[in-house]
C-alpha cells in the first residue's frame with residue numbers, strides 16, 4: 496500500500512504524513528530531504544547548483560541514503576547524519592535549482608522506488624510521477640501567508656520575508672507542483688494539523704493493510 500501526500504512548500508506535508516503514517520503503523524518517506532541533501536552537498540562543495548554531472552557525482556559517489564522511519568526521516572552521507580542541516584534558509588534557497596536537474600530527479604526517483612511498501616510518500620510529484628499506482632493520493636495547499644505564519648515558528652526570518660521565499664520556491668518548483676488528477680486537494684488553511692490528518696484518515700478505510 497502506498498499513500499501519496501504532495502503539496503506546495505510548507506503546506507504541512509511532512510507533519511501530516513508523519514501523523515497519517517503513525518496512525519497506519521507504516522513509515523513515511525520524505526522525498527524533499529533527498530533534494531535538500533543534494534543542495535547541501537553542492538553548497539558545501541562549492542559546486543554550481545546547475546552543474547548536473549557535478550551534483551550527481553556528489554550523490555552517487557558518497558553514499559547518500561534516506562532512512563524513512565515512522566518517527567521522522569533521517570538522511571545519511573556514509574556515517575555522517577545530514578538531517579539537522581537540511582532545513583536551513585540556505586538550503587531552502589538552493590534546493591529548487593538542483594531539483595530542476597533531470598539527472599538528479601532520476602536519481603531521487605530511483606532511490607524512492609527501491610523502498611519496500613507499505614509507506615506514505617510526501618513531496619511534489621509522488622502521486623503524478625514517482626508512484627502513479629498509489630492507492631490513495633492527497634494534495635495539500637494553503638495561502639502563502641498562512642504557510643509563512645506557520646513556518647515563522649521554525650525560521651529566524653520575519654513573516655513577509657518567509658512568505659516571499661515560499662512564493663519564490665513555489666514558482667521555481669512549478670513544473671513539479673501539479674496535483675495528480677486523482678488526488679484529493681485539501682486546503683489546510685482552516686484546519687489544524689490533526690484536522691488535516693483526520694480528513695485523510697477518514698478517506699482511507701480500505702487502505703490499512
Ligand SMILES: Nc1ncnc2c1ncn2[C@@H]1O[C@H](COP(=O)(O)OP(=O)(O)OP(=O)(O)O)[C@@H](O)[C@H]1O
Nearest residue numbers: 504505506507508509510511645646683686687688
Ligand atoms: N494544518 C496545520 N495547522 C497548523 N500548523 C500546521 C499545519 N500543518 C502544518 N503545520 C505547521 O507548519 C509548519 C510546516 O509544516 P511541514 O514542515 O510539515 O510542511 P512541509 O510541507 O513538509 O514543508 P516543506 O515543503 O518546507 O518541507 C510546521 O511548523 C507544522 O507544524
Ligand SMILES: Nc1ccn([C@@H]2O[C@H](COP(=O)(O)O)[C@@H](O)[C@H]2O)c(=O)n1
Nearest residue numbers: 526527530590591594618619620668671
Ligand atoms: N517530490 C519532490 C520533493 C521535493 N522537491 C524539491 O525539493 C525541495 C524541498 O522539498 P520540501 O518538501 O522539503 O519542501 C522543493 O522545494 C523542491 O524543489 C521536488 O522537486 N520534488
